[in-house]
Amino acid sequence: MRLSRYFMPTLRDAPADAQIVSHRLMLRAGLVRQEAAGIYAWLPLGLRVLRKIEQIVREEMDRAGAVEILMPTLQLADLWRESGRYDDYGEEMLRIKDRHERDLLYGPTAEEVVTDIFRSYVRSYKDLPKNLYNIQWKFRDERRPRFGVMRGREFLMKDAYSFDVDEAGARASYNRMFLAYLNTFARMELQAIPVRADTGPIGGDLSHEFIILAETGESEVFAHRDLVEMGAPGPDIDWFGDLQPLVDQRTRLYAASDEMHDQARFEAEAPPEKRMTARGIEVGHIFYFGEKYSKPMKAVIAGSDGVERPAQMGSYGVGVSRLVAAIIEASHDDAGIIWPESVAPYGVGIINLRPGDAAVDAACERAYAALTTAGKEPLLDDRDERPGAKFASLDLVGLPWQLIIGPKGLAEGNVELKRRATGERQAMPLEAALKVIAP
RNA sequence: CGGGGCGUAGCGCAGCCUGGUAGCGCAUCUGCUUUGGGAGCAGAGGGUCGCAGGUUCAAAUCCUGCCGCCCCGACCA
Structure with a gap:
């Protein structure tokens, strides 16, 4: 979605x-x-x-x-x-x-x-x-x-x-x-x-x-x-x-x-x-x-x-x-x-930090398609909002994972994967993050 | 059902005591600048002040009744 x-x-x-x-x-x-x-x-x-x-x-x-x-x-x-x-x-x-x-x-x-x-x-x-x-x-x-x-x-x-x-x-x-x-x-x-x-x-x-x-x-x-x-x-x-x-x-x-x-x-x-x-x-x-x-x-x-x-x-x-x-x-x-995985309304929130940025948009779409196929029910935050607002509302609704994709990370070949329950965040290439969410 | 509290813009609130024709923050809309943890500036829109009576020259404000909602207690997935 x-x-x-x-x-x-x-x-x-x-x-x-x-x-x-x-x-x-x-x-x-x-x-x-x-x-x-x-x-x-x-x-x-x-x-x-x-x-x-x-x-x-x-x-x-x-x-x-x-x-x-x-x-x-x-x-x-x-x-x-x-x-x-x-x-x-x-x-x-x-x-x-x-x-x-x-x-x-x-x-x-x-x-x-x-x-x-x-x-x-x-x-x-x-x-x-x-x-x-x-x-x-x-x-x-x-x-x-x-x-x-x-x-x-x-x-x-x-x-x-x-x-x-x-x-x-x-x-x-x-x-x-x-x-x-x-x-x-x-x-x-x-x-x-x-x-x-x-x-x-x-x-x-x-x-x-x-x-x-x-x-x-x-x-x-x-x-x-x-x-x-x-x-x-x-x-x-x-x-x-x-x-x-x-x-x-x-x-x-x-x-x-x-x-x-x-x-x-x-x-x-x-x-x-x-x-x-x-x-x-x-x-x-x-x-x-x-x-x-x-x-x-x-x-x-x-x-x-x-x-x-x-x-x-x-x-x-x-x-x-x-x-x-x-x-x-x-x-x-x-x-x-903080939803338990089994009842979470969506499995993962994909946060597009810069809608309109071609590289970011493309990475988000790739993640969205892969996670949809894997049955992980991603929720893609493609709204025209500031990053802070997106972080706050995704934390609020409590999906188990947040996949954070922005221009700074992508420039280094990375996205950021955050576990909602622990707050733990880790930078890694998109493909690696997808493997963590959907092994 | 007993006790207590609250109804003012979508949300959070001030104004009420001491009547003089409604305001703040957020949100919304427009423009510009912004963009990695709820942005800044400029402008704009939006309210029968829960409802009905009453008092008064005048009621969000005072009085009466009603409705709604919340909390505590007694009862319950």
Whole structure:
């Protein structure tokens, strides 16, 4: 993409409304524009990041055996009356009427819809397990939207729903999601800590929140340090084998968010040098909730004994749009965003320091063509701006590499290659720089 | 929803207390000079001062109501 033809409205000053760093940087870098409290338009750069995150989530869901569908944003109130949640959900649900005076709602989640789909087609234990997911916009009429897209009223969520014939199967489904989440966040270069979460009235120990570490996060986490260092299991595990040991390994170490924290247990279970207290952002939440929806909605499955029983269900959420902000919170500096390579909107910014200079233009075009061919998605800054302005706006939008091409360097046969994350710069011939970026 | 704050040009702000017909920086446009970390000079354009009432000879400024937005708290991907 050439900046001269692009739409990347960067701002020198962030609007006063934006308080936290990710919100300020998202507005300054031209990723989003606020339309109302908690409601945002996604601009080209922000949309590209959102799509890349979405794609990573999709790939890891697919790998773990989940199957993508797309459910509507508008849902029938009658379905929610069946589960009993229409009256329970409260003011956060955006309720609307169509022209026939029928009650609809803009979905805050999709347990009812997916259960309705499931029960329409699946009858036998032989068809299980199933895990259906979608990546769709959700609406919650938050009392207090805040922190930009971190807590919006409209947000993009990946929500998966597992169906199993019994609790053992449901636990296996839960484990797949548990490990898939660790892989998902690891691909975004985030350190995610699974912490035991409140399961509410369902009980049991099968609910975890995934907190990513960021100094500016809203919640405090207390965790055994080994948990962070253990990292993700990686893609090459036997997804339909016994995952329990891998999960146990990661759940027996102490980890709690502030509301679940027990200092005495923490001190008993983790030696002082292993106790880590940090700030974090919740980016995922998984639950096993059994028959909560399948029972009232009569999503029943015939077992091998021929007896019909409600399906055992779990649900698994990832805040896709929230992740955009969370990644920025976890990865930025005074100059702007530092995108992990996997979610960067473009792979490399080519800075033409002197548009109109034939040699510089030619070198930029050569780099642009080579990097495009190599799949590195270059963004060529060919605007008629001063060098300083280009450096500043490329630092702000945070592409992993900057390839700086100007007359002075070219006279010596060199371009300059800068790593955004470290600030490290190196002069070298263009061909060498291209090899570094696209080996 | 309770508490606090803020709405003046695209963005950041001053002016309001003490009413007299709107200003600064950045951005934008034109010209010239510049060009390796957000240039300099000269000129230009752009504002129903959130909205609606009221007080007054006169309202951005005072009063009332409403709307919007932000922050803290209680709740949440």
